[in-house]
Amino acid sequence: MSTATTAPNPSKPSTSRAPSFSPQRMLHLARWNAVLLGRNKLSLLYAVVLPLAPLALLLAGDQGDESIGAQAATTMLLVTVLFPVYYNVLSQFVSRRDELVLKRMRTGETRDAELLVGIALPGVVIAAGIMVVGVIAAWAAGQMLPVVPLLLAAGVLLALVMFAAFAYWTAAWTRSAESAQMTSLPIILIASVGPLGAAMTNLPDVVSQVIERTPGAAMGELIRVAWFGLDGVTATESTLSTADAWSAAGSPLLVMAAWTLLAVGLAQHSMRWEPRS
Amino acid sequence: MNTDTHSTAYAIRVRGLRRTYGQGASAYEAVRGVDLDVPTGTITALLGTNGAGKTSTLEVIEGLAAPTAGAVRVLGLDPVADRAAVRRRVGVLLQKSGFSGDLTVRETLRLWHGTLSDPRPVEEMIERLDLAHRADTRMLSLSGGETRRVDLACTLMGNPEVVVLDEPTTGLDPESRRDVWRLVEELRDAGSTVLITTHYLDEAEALADRLEIMHGGEIVRSGTATEIAAGHPSQISFDQLPDDSAPRDVLAVTQVRHDRGRTTLETSDLQTSLAHLLAWAERHDVRFGGLDAHSPSLETVFLSIADGRDPRPDQAPQPGADQPTPAATDQPATTREEILR
Numbered sequence: 176m177s178t179a180t181t182a183p184n185p186s187k188p189s190t191s192r193a194p195s196f197s198p199q200r201m202l203h204l205a206r207w208n209a210v211l212l213g214r215n216k217l218s219l220l221y222a223v224v225l226p227l228a229p230l231a232l233l234l235a236g237d238q239g240d241e242s243i244g245a246q247a248a249t250t251m252l253l254v255t256v257l258f259p260v261y262y263n264v265l266s267q268f269v270s271r272r273d274e275l276v277l278k279r280m281r282t283g284e285t286r287d288a289e290l291l292v293g294i295a296l297p298g299v300v301i302a303a304g305i306m307v308v309g310v311i312a313a314w315a316a317g318q319m320l321p322v323v324p325l326l327l328a329a330g331v332l333l334a335l336v337m338f339a340a341f342a343y344w345t346a347a348w349t350r351s352a353e354s355a356q357m358t359s360l361p362i363i364l365i366a367s368v369g370p371l372g373a374a375m376t377n378l379p380d381v382v383s384q385v386i387e388r389t390p391g392a393a394m395g396e397l398i399r400v401a402w403f404g405l406d407g408v409t410a411t412e413s414t415l416s417t418a419d420a421w422s423a424a425g426s427p428l429l430v431m432a433a434w435t436l437l438a439v440g441l442a443q444h445s446m447r448w449e450p451r452s
Numbered sequence: 453m454n455t456d457t458h459s460t461a462y463a464i465r466v467r468g469l470r471r472t473y474g475q476g477a478s479a480y481e482a483v484r485g486v487d488l489d490v491p492t493g494t495i496t497a498l499l500g501t502n503g504a505g506k507t508s509t510l511e512v513i514e515g516l517a518a519p520t521a522g523a524v525r526v527l528g529l530d531p532v533a534d535r536a537a538v539r540r541r542v543g544v545l546l547q548k549s550g551f552s553g554d555l556t557v558r559e560t561l562r563l564w565h566g567t568l569s570d571p572r573p574v575e576e577m578i579e580r581l582d583l584a585h586r587a588d589t590r591m592l593s594l595s596g597g598e599t600r601r602v603d604l605a606c607t608l609m610g611n612p613e614v615v616v617l618d619e620p621t622t623g624l625d626p627e628s629r630r631d632v633w634r635l636v637e638e639l640r641d642a643g644s645t646v647l648i649t650t651h652y653l654d655e656a657e658a659l660a661d662r663l664e665i666m667h668g669g670e671i672v673r674s675g676t677a678t679e680i681a682a683g684h685p686s687q688i689s690f691d692q693l694p695d696d697s698a699p700r701d702v703l704a705v706t707q708v709r710h711d712r713g714r715t716t717l718e719t720s721d722l723q724t725s726l727a728h729l730l731a732w733a734e735r736h737d738v739r740f741g742g743l744d745a746h747s748p749s750l751e752t753v754f755l756s757i758a759d760g761r762d763p764r765p766d767q768a769p770q771p772g773a774d775q776p777t778p779a780a781t782d783q784p785a786t787t788r789e790e791i792l793r
Contacts, residue, residue, distance in 0.1 A: 195536070203566035207555070214554040275550030279603075282514055282544035284536070284610070285567045 196288050204285070204293030208267065212297050218266065222259040222298060226305045229254055233309070234316045241403040242411045244318040248402055249370050249395040251309050252331065256338040256394075257366060259298040259305070262359055264342035267294050270352040273450045281448060295339040306331050310402075319413060322404040323420045330397040330424070333431045337390060338366075340438035347445035366391040393430035400424045463614045463645035464490035464513055469522035471508045482508040484669035485522070490662075495636060495646040497656040500666035501758045506649045507547055509666070510618050513647070514544045526614060540569050543612030545603055547619045547649075553592030557583055557602055560591055564606045577605040582631070597628040604635070615639055617648040621655065633659050657750045667757050677750045684748035684756075686722035688729065689714050691741035703728040714742070722747060 212218055232247035271277050271294070280290055314320050321327045341362050349358040369392025372378065378386070386392050399405040400423045404413035415423060466488040472481045483505045490496045500506050511517040512524050515531030515538060524531060529538045551560050561574045578587050581601040586594060591602070600620065607615065617636070621629040633655055636646055640661075650656050656663060657677040665673040665680065673680045685706055692698075692715045700708070704721035719725035726745055733740060746752075 200567055204563075207559075207563045207566075210559070211552055211554055271552070274552065275546070275548060276552055278516075279546060279549035279551070279606070280567070281516065282546060282549075283564065283567050283606070284539045284569060286536075 196286060200285060201289040201293050201296070204289060205296035208294055209297040209300075212263070212267070218263060222263045222301055223305075225258050226251065226255040226302070227308070230309060230312050233313045233318065240411075241319065241405060241413050244313060245395070245399045245403045245405060246370075248309065248313065249391075249398045252306065252334065252394055252398060253366060253370055253391055255302045255305050255309075256334045257363055259301040260295070260335055261338040261342050261345075261362060261366075262355070263298040264295050264339050265345050265349065265359055266352050266355050267298075268343065268346045269349050269355055272346070272448060273351055275449070277448050287446075287448075291343065295342070299335045299339065302335055303331065319403065321402040322413065322415060323401045323417050323424075326401040326420060326424050327397070330394070330401060330428060330431065333428070333435055334390070334394050337431065337435040337438050338362075340435065340442045343442035344438060344445055347442075347447045350451065365389055369393070370395050388430050390431060390434045393427040393434075396427040397424055397431070400427070461492060462489045463492045463527060464488065464647060465525045466509070466513065467523045469509060469512060469524060470520045471505075471512065471517070472520045481520075482669055483512075483520075486666070486669075486671050488664060488671060490645055490647050492645050493640065493643055494661040495640050495648065495659060496662045496664060497660035498647065498649045498664050498666060499653065499656055499754065500649075504666040505669040506666055507618055508669075510616055510647070510649065514542070514616055515539065540610060541612060542614045542616065543607040543610055545607040545615075545617040545620055547622070549603055551591045551599070551602065554590060556588050556590050557594070557598075558587045560602055561605055561609070564609060568610045570611060571609050572611055574609075577609050580608075581605045597624050600624060600628070600632075604632070608635075608639070613644055615644055615646045617646065619649050619651065621650060621652060629655070653751050653754055663750070665754060665757060672757055673753065681748040681750060681753055684753050685718035685720055686725075686745070686747050687716055687718055687752065688722070688726060688743075688745045689716040690743045691715075693738065693740075697738075699729070699732050702732070 212222060229247055229251035232250060233244065268277075268291075277290060281287065310321060345355070345358050345362060349355050366389070369386055369389045372383070372386040372389075372392065387396075396408070399408075399410075400415060400420050404415035404420060405411070406414050406419070406423065466486055469483055469486040469488075470481065471483040472479050474480055482503075486505070486509055488498075488509070498506050498509070508517075512519045513526060513531060515526075515535055518532055526538050527541055531538050531542075555563065558574065558578065561577055565571045565574050578584055581604055583598070583601055583605065586598055591599065594602070600623070604620065607617070615636075620632050620636075624632065629652070636648065637659060639646055648656075648660070661676070663673070663675065663677060663680055664671050688705075690698075692710055692713050696710070696715075698708075698715055702717060702719075702725050704719045704725045705717045706720055707718040709716045709718075717725065717729075722745060732738075
């Protein structure tokens with residue numbers, strides 16, 4: 176080891192308060208998390224390749240049929256929030272926690288919020304990119320472009336935040352990266368029951384009403400309204416104008432916002448940074 | 453009392469620190485009222501057996517945990533409330549920490565570099581920690597000692613005024629241990645304050661300016677190695693004589709023990725006892741096998757504390773003349789309120 180040392184810099188401000196969240200540091204962490212994601216082939220497969228699979232549904236269906244397009248787009252959004260975001264963030268966070276990487280980071284200047292956003296951001300960016308690719312691919316395959324792109328983007332963003340928060344909550348009671356395969360199932364089921372239920376008719380009213388209020392059902396409704404302009408769950412043709420679409424989206428957005436608040440609250444109250452001893 | 457002088461004289465101050473894990477019947481108090489002052493610009497070693505509460509104490513100083521009770525000030529600031537201001541001036545080495553195995557040494561240091569507000573260059577740290585030949589190796593291929601050096605590079609990259617090192621040499625080979633201690637001395641010589649825990653008493657004795665010995669969640673001894681050993685009995689030991697015929701009234705001997713074929717005498721005056729004993733042996737033509745006599749050392753004090761024998765001297769060692777700061781010599785015990793100003 177070298178014998179050269181440097182004296183601590185006496186001009187360092189001793190009382191100045193750093194901002195509680197540094198976007199620059201968060202982006203720096205996100206970049207390295209993206210590098211790590213790229214080096215783990217299995218994670219990359221889950222995060223990028225799998226969510227692209229539902230595109231095949233879009234291309235295979237009766238092109239130009241809005242209700243089929245809406246189903247394929249809903250499946251794509253579901254897979255996109257579940258794999259690049261939910262499962263990816265969950266397994267990245269848990270493995271970093273188990274390796275004591277997070278504990279090490281927290282001894283430095285990095286703030287907890289920067290760590291959390293930095294871990295989630297690569298998956299969120301991948302998910303957003305997949306949705307953009309999906310819209311273009313669907314259009315190329317003869318489907319319509321989104322009726323209200325801004326509304327669709329807002330809904331997708333809300334869904335991404337919701338599932339990132341669910342990932343951190345799930346991490347609190349996930350013992351290891353392997354056990355994430357089991358602990359992720361409840362959220363995956365809650366998210367999937369809506370799109371699955373949509374395919375089932377003859378359900379009792381009470382059950383339908385409960386299913387409508389699940390995050391997946393709300394996301395499906397948002398896709399139908401904001402992208403395809405479909406008015407109501409049984410509509411098969413695009414009829415909604417921009418203004419009608421905004422008002423029709425109120426209910427699914429409200430359901431999604433409620434789930435997002437719940438997810439963030441649960442994550443905040445259960446955060447665990449070190450492995451169980 | 454001028455609080456500014458205080459925060460200059462002591463880089464770290466701890467008053468009445470308590471930490472309790474769990475709740476109700478299963479609650480366990482790991483730290484039971486620790487007072488600790490680390491004078492600025494010194495190396496202070498926190499010693500103790502496993503489970504003594506060292507790491508639990510350090511975690512509060514590092515700002516990783518809030519105290520159950522008591523107060524901690526680092527550079528005059530609260531490590532939790534003034535987190536951002538404290539963190540940029542403090543470097544921490546955890547007893548156990550981890551890195552992403554898929555990143556190389558250089559990438560790991562660049563990742564850490566980007567999180568600091570006033571970092572030293574990555575290449576300088578690679579040079580300083582002797583990692584140049586491993587710079588492009590992935591972390592998962594490194595040996596334990598090499599990983600520890602990367603860890604230390606992160607600790608020191610922010611050019612910290614206060615360095616907290618939790619067992620930096622555990623698991624290292626003797627040469628790496630020497631390197632780490634040389635680095636620690638260099639930090640002190642450059643003006644930094646170092647708080648360190650170690651299991652190697654010889655190292656602590658040789659390099660630390662002050663020692664603090666923890667046992668059962670409390671600091672039971674403080675001072676230099678000489679101060680800590682002072683007042684403790686010296687020891688004379690030899691192979692047990694046949695028929696246990698050793699004299700029972702050797703001058704100045706306070707205790708006689710027989711253990712595994714050895715007789716051990718504790719004495720308050722080694723020279724007197726030894727002269728008396730050897731004169732007796734001369735008269736009776738006795739030869740002591742394996743005769744050994746030594747003054748109290750840090751190790752004997754430490755072991756007696758660890759064994760729970762704890763021969764606490766009549767009076768606690770007072771801060772001596774070698775206290776590094778003038779403010780320290782004439783200060784009575786400072787209260788919790790005073791460090792909170």
